[in-house]
Amino acid sequence: MSATLRSLRFYLVIGLLQGLLLMWAVLYSGWSGIAMAALAAALLMGGGLLQLLPERRRERRIWLAMVALALAAGVVVACRELPMTGLALAGVSTGLILMTLFGAAVLQGRTNLWRRFFGYALWVALALPLPWIAHALFKAWTFRHYRDPLKGGFLSLVFFAGPTLAFSIGLFLIGLCLAAVLRRRSAAAAC
Template sequence: MSATLRTLRFYLAVGLVQGLLLMGIWLSNTVSGEVMIASSAGLLMGGSLLQLLPERRGQGLTWLAAAVLGLVVTGLVLACRELPLTSLVLNSVAAVLVLLTLISAAVLPGLAHFWRRFFGHGLEVALALPLPWIAQALFKAWTSSHYRDPFKGGWEALVFFAGPTLAFSLGLFLIGLCIKALLRRTTIAAAC
């Protein structure tokens, strides 16, 4: 199997596991809403860190950093539960969580070329972020036209929770491929 296909398999596996865990968290009804939101944020940010560093997926330090980031994000979201639920506060908390993930992904390989990695990962995330919302909107349109309830479990629940995470994963993979191809083309053109 080629390295590209192994990387694609890794992205899709992380996206699917994120979706399955989100489904388990939200359909279990055993914890409070605040804990569900906080653990979901930690799960998404930790998984995003893994996906931003696919070349380091074989290193235990990367997985440990993803787990630590997930716990830190969960704690931060729980600490922010007393803040008013205005759009400014919610957007600010989300921006801080994404920044923490980007900083973690840029620092983990070392401090050399930090800013290049930080902005590169930021570009990848910015380009991939609309994809989960598009996937969610398409699924909501389908469920409303067919009168389905994804919160009853089954196939619809899996698609409802794993669809956006898989869309984000696939988007990050394709964007990463395009950026690498553009950089290769630029390097070849500069060498000629």
């Protein structure tokens, strides 16, 4: 199997696992809303970090950083007293994304730290609309066909795993494009 297909498989597995765990937390765990939100944040932050550093996924410190980020998702619990407005949710979400990006940049050392941080920020910013697009398309389809995706089964899996898979595929494709641009730029600089 080629390295590109192995990499795609890795992104798909992470996206699917995130979706399955989110589905379990919401539909079957019986946890409180704040506990589910903290678990969702931990899953998305840890999986996001792992997807930003796919070539280093076998290193022990990456997994330790994922655990640290999952614990840092406790910020969601600390923010439970905030009003549930769009602005508050956007602020907490932005903070969690910034923590993930900074964690990914720091794990590769201090040299060019901010360059890597902004590179990861660009990567995530380009992929971030894809989950919302996937969710909107699925929501429109279920509305049109009078289906309830929260009753369990395959539609629930698509409801929860669709956005995470869309984000994972987006990160994979954007990563391929960025790598091609960097190769082309280094080849042009060598000439």
